[in-house]
Amino acid sequence: MRKPVRIFEVAREAGVSPSTVSKVLNGTQRMAAATEARVWKAVSKLGYHANLHAQILSTGRSRALGVVILDILNPHFTALVKGAGQVAAERSYTVLLADAEENPRREQELIQSLKARTDGLILAGSRLSDEEIVALHSPEQPIVTVGRRIAGVPSVTVDEYTASLQLTSHLIAQGCKHITYLAGPPFWVNQERERGYRDALQQAGLAPQVLSLTTPDLLGGEQASALLWAARPFPDAVVCYNDLAAIGLMASLKTLGVKVPQEVAVAAFGNHPLAAHLSPSLTHMEIPSRKLGELATGLLVELLECPREEAIQVIQYAVLRPRESSIIRV
Amino acid sequence: MRKPVRIFEVAREAGVSPSTVSKVLNGTQRMAAATEARVWKAVSKLGYHANLHAQILSTGRSRALGVVILDILNPHFTALVKGAGQVAAERSYTVLLADAEENPRREQELIQSLKARTDGLILAGSRLSDEEIVALHSPEQPIVTVGRRIAGVPSVTVDEYTASLQLTSHLIAQGCKHITYLAGPPFWVNQERERGYRDALQQAGLAPQVLSLTTPDLLGGEQASALLWAARPFPDAVVCYNDLAAIGLMASLKTLGVKVPQEVAVAAFGNHPLAAHLSPSLTHMEIPSRKLGELATGLLVELLECPREEAIQVIQYAVLRPRESSIIRV
DNA sequence: GGCGTTTTGGAAACCGCTTTCCATAGAGAA
DNA sequence: TTCTCTATGGAAAGCGGTTTCCAAAACGCC
Numbered sequence: 001m002r003k004p005v006r007i008f009e010v011a012r013e014a015g016v017s018p019s020t021v022s023k024v025l026n027g028t029q030r031m032a033a034a035t036e037a038r039v040w041k042a043v044s045k046l047g048y049h050a051n052l053h054a055q056i057l058s059t060g061r062s063r064a065l066g067v068v069i070l071d072i073l074n075p076h077f078t079a080l081v082k083g084a085g086q087v088a089a090e091r092s093y094t095v096l097l098a099d100a101e102e103n104p105r106r107e108q109e110l111i112q113s114l115k116a117r118t119d120g121l122i123l124a125g126s127r128l129s130d131e132e133i134v135a136l137h138s139p140e141q142p143i144v145t146v147g148r149r150i151a152g153v154p155s156v157t158v159d160e161y162t163a164s165l166q167l168t169s170h171l172i173a174q175g176c177k178h179i180t181y182l183a184g185p186p187f188w189v190n191q192e193r194e195r196g197y198r199d200a201l202q203q204a205g206l207a208p209q210v211l212s213l214t215t216p217d218l219l220g221g222e223q224a225s226a227l228l229w230a231a232r233p234f235p236d237a238v239v240c241y242n243d244l245a246a247i248g249l250m251a252s253l254k255t256l257g258v259k260v261p262q263e264v265a266v267a268a269f270g271n272h273p274l275a276a277h278l279s280p281s282l283t284h285m286e287i288p289s290r291k292l293g294e295l296a297t298g299l300l301v302e303l304l305e306c307p308r309e310e311a312i313q314v315i316q317y318a319v320l321r322p323r324e325s326s327i328i329r330v
Numbered sequence: 331m332r333k334p335v336r337i338f339e340v341a342r343e344a345g346v347s348p349s350t351v352s353k354v355l356n357g358t359q360r361m362a363a364a365t366e367a368r369v370w371k372a373v374s375k376l377g378y379h380a381n382l383h384a385q386i387l388s389t390g391r392s393r394a395l396g397v398v399i400l401d402i403l404n405p406h407f408t409a410l411v412k413g414a415g416q417v418a419a420e421r422s423y424t425v426l427l428a429d430a431e432e433n434p435r436r437e438q439e440l441i442q443s444l445k446a447r448t449d450g451l452i453l454a455g456s457r458l459s460d461e462e463i464v465a466l467h468s469p470e471q472p473i474v475t476v477g478r479r480i481a482g483v484p485s486v487t488v489d490e491y492t493a494s495l496q497l498t499s500h501l502i503a504q505g506c507k508h509i510t511y512l513a514g515p516p517f518w519v520n521q522e523r524e525r526g527y528r529d530a531l532q533q534a535g536l537a538p539q540v541l542s543l544t545t546p547d548l549l550g551g552e553q554a555s556a557l558l559w560a561a562r563p564f565p566d567a568v569v570c571y572n573d574l575a576a577i578g579l580m581a582s583l584k585t586l587g588v589k590v591p592q593e594v595a596v597a598a599f600g601n602h603p604l605a606a607h608l609s610p611s612l613t614h615m616e617i618p619s620r621k622l623g624e625l626a627t628g629l630l631v632e633l634l635e636c637p638r639e640e641a642i643q644v645i646q647y648a649v650l651r652p653r654e655s656s657i658i659r660v
Numbered sequence: 661g662g663c664g665t666t667t668t669g670g671a672a673a674c675c676g677c678t679t680t681c682c683a684t685a686g687a688g689a690a
Numbered sequence: 691t692t693c694t695c696t697a698t699g700g701a702a703a704g705c706g707g708t709t710t711c712c713a714a715a716a717c718g719c720c
Contacts, residue, residue, distance in 0.1 A: 006705095006706060006707085007706065007707060007708095008706085008707095016669070016670085017669065017670045017671080018670095018706090018707080018708090019669075019670065019671080019672090019708075019709075019710095020668090020669055020670075022707070022708055022709080023669085023708090023709090026708080028708080028709080029668085029669090029709095030667080030668085031667095031668065031669075032667080032668060032669090035668080035669080049442075049446070050706080050707070051387070051446075051705085051706050051707065052446035052447060053383040053386045053387040053392075053446075053705090053706080053707090054387050054675090054705070054706035054707040054708090055706080055707055055708080056383045056675095056707095057381070057383040057384050057387055057675050057676065057677090057705090057706080057707075057708095058674080058675050058706080058707045058708045058709085059675085059707085059708065059709095060675080062383075072402075072408045072411055072412060073405070073408055073409065073412065073603070075403070078402045078403055078408060079403065081402055081429065082402060082403065082429070082431075085429055085431070089436075094440075094443050095428070096426050096427075096447075097426075097427040097428070097429075098425070098427070099411065099412070099415055099427075101412075101415070106419075110424075112379075113424050116379070116381075116382035116383075117382060117426075117447070218603060218604075218607075247604065247607060248607075250607075251606075251607040273403070273548060274548075274577065274604055274608075276581075277548075277577060277578075277580075277581040277608070278604075278607070278608065278609075279608075279609040336675095336676060336677090337676065337677060337678095338676080346699070346700085347699065347700045347701080348676090348677075348678095348700090349677095349678075349679075349680095349699075349700060349701080349702090350698090350699055350700075351677095352677065352678055352679080353678090353679090353699085356678080358678080358679080359679095359698085359699085360697080360698085361697095361698065361699075362697080362698065362699090365698080365699080380676080380677070381675085381676050381677070383675090383676080383677095384675070384676035384677040384678090384705090385676080385677055385678080386677095386705095387675090387676085387677075387678095387705050387706065387707085388676080388677045388678045388679085388704080388705050389677085389678065389679095389705085390705080
């Protein structure tokens with residue numbers, strides 16, 4: 001077992017002091033070219049790598065960003081992570097990722113763990129209360145939320161209200177009269193989507209009907225078919241909180257012998273990679289997940305490098321992707 | 331800006347020395363009940379949290395595990411992470427996750443970054459050479475590979491050879507005569523799958539035909555349809571390296587007007603959550619991704635807590651899930 | 661050649677916690 | 691009452707870097 005090389009040994013090898021080695025390695029202070037060369041030579045000869053924790057302890061900066069996502073099995077969040085990873089790499093930060101497993105207690109644990117290891121956090125799909133999130137945010141250790149707008153906290157979000165208005169209007173334009181909304185967990189995103197749905201229906205003079213998903217995933221969607229089945233009037237269209245639920249729902253409807261879109265049109269929010277590959281292919285408002293990750297990371301790095309008082313809120317827009325699940329040809 | 335509380339201030343508040351506080355908090359040495367109570371009271375009054383990096387620097391252990399996965403967009407790896415996270419939490423370790431983005435250079439960077447932050451690493455779907463991986467492994471900082479068997483390195487793998495033998499035999503049993511294998515990247519998993527495929531064909535007296543995916547994902551699968559199209563004889567069945575590729579392939583075949591499974595049967599390896607939801611649903615050898623994550627993490631923790639000389643190799647088995655994409659009813 | 665600047669590089673304090681070793685006090689034994 | 695032993699808690703030396711200051715050397719200039 002080789003003990004790792006320490007800065008002292010590099011210093012001895014180069015015939016200088018540890019502080020000189022540190023300065024050369026970090027470019028903190030110019031040294032005579034000859035000295036720098038000796039240091040670099042010693043470093044590569046000994047294969048020196050600075051001890052990360054000693055460094056962080058000393059400098060107080062880790063050049064790491066924490067990303068906490070709601071559920072790693074949901075493609076929305078993994079795409080977001082991809083975007084975050086890319087921008088972080090460009091700005092030479094390391095991303096430390098954690099999966100909250102849709103569990104607020106676990107989320108808090110992970111946040112604490114990541115807070116201790118990083119310079120700042122991105123919370124994507126948090127299930128914490130607004131107060132808890134506000135309490136977490138500080139100029140020294142900033143937080144950026146994704147999919148959550150809270151006063152005083154920087155965020156990157158989609159204009160979900162408009163997205164929902166558009167998606168619902170699309171169904172109305174298809175001639176649907178009884179449009180049900182399958183609601184997700186009662187957080188910001190769902191609130192906005194439900195509001196847009198209700199407003200669109202009201203403008204068209206239609207009555208809303210909201211049912212709640214047990215969980216915002218495949219299984220929840222499958223279970224929702226039972227709810228729909230019991231609903232009167234039986235809807236001729238469903239707006240789903242996310243596309244995972246829509247996919248589960250469509251699978252379940254198929255086994256029930258309900259035809260999509262002929263008997264029920266289905267539409268959702270998301271950007272599931274297989275939305276276009278299903279039969280019928282799935283209509284959705286495409287959420288730019290990856291872009292959200294990129295923007296959130298960019299914003300966080302910005303906040304770290306020049307702290308600001310006001311909480312910046314970045315807004316993106318979803319795009320309607322009409323597909324077979326909602327196109328009704330009479 | 332509140333400065334974080336240090337152990338010294340807790341000590342002062344409790345009227346003891348920092349070493350006493352440390353001992354009470356870590357349970358390193360028994361103290362008089364009254365003293366312990368004073369320390370705990372001071373801790374909660376001041377809201378003290380030990381500085382992680384100081385702690386790690388001092389003890390040399392971080393109680394964190396690094397998990398490097400090939401591609402976070404691939405459900406196989408995210409399921410694996412889920413399993414890893416669960417076991418790590420049970421053993422009170424923190425998982426630090428990194429996405430190698432199928433890029434060996436990036437992978438090495440991430441490994442170095444995680445090596446500095448963790449007590450041990452899990453490499454799932456590594457694209458490094460055997461030599462590089464062996465060089466990374468050491469009893470002090472063990473590595474466990476998933477989906478890769480290398481002499482001297484602990485690993486958790488599926489018996490891919492047998493899995494492939496079974497899957498190919500299944501297609502042969504369906505009466506297929508011209509079975510093509512769509513190969514993935516030339517690493518252990520693909521080698522084993524290809525070997526199983528070849529052996530199954532040979533036993534049946536059939537001729538193998540191997541084509542290579544550009545990438546082992548949706549896009550690669552879509553692009554592969556062109557290769558198939560050009561192949562003579564045109565196959566009546568395809569074994570795909572993974573189910574992402576199979577899904578892409580089936581989508582592409584659909585646009586070409588080739589019927590699955592009537593004209594071409596399709597089968598793959600993996601456990602994509604939508605495999606059963608597609609039309610036609612996808613036959614595959616189900617890889618227990620989550621279980622692999624659990625086992626790898628359990629093994630790694632074991633290795634950390636009682637280091638061993640010999641490199642343990644854990645083996646799991648895949649299960650055939652016959653579905654519509656390969657069931658040919660004449 | 662003398663003097664004021666720059667360069668160059670080292671000493672030492674510090675980051676915040678753990679841990680070893682040692683001193684003291686109180687309990688129990690004789 | 692004295693002595694030994696154990697329970698309790700503190701002092702100080704790390705862990706491995708960074709950074710502030712300061713001294714010495716080298717330089718330019720008159």
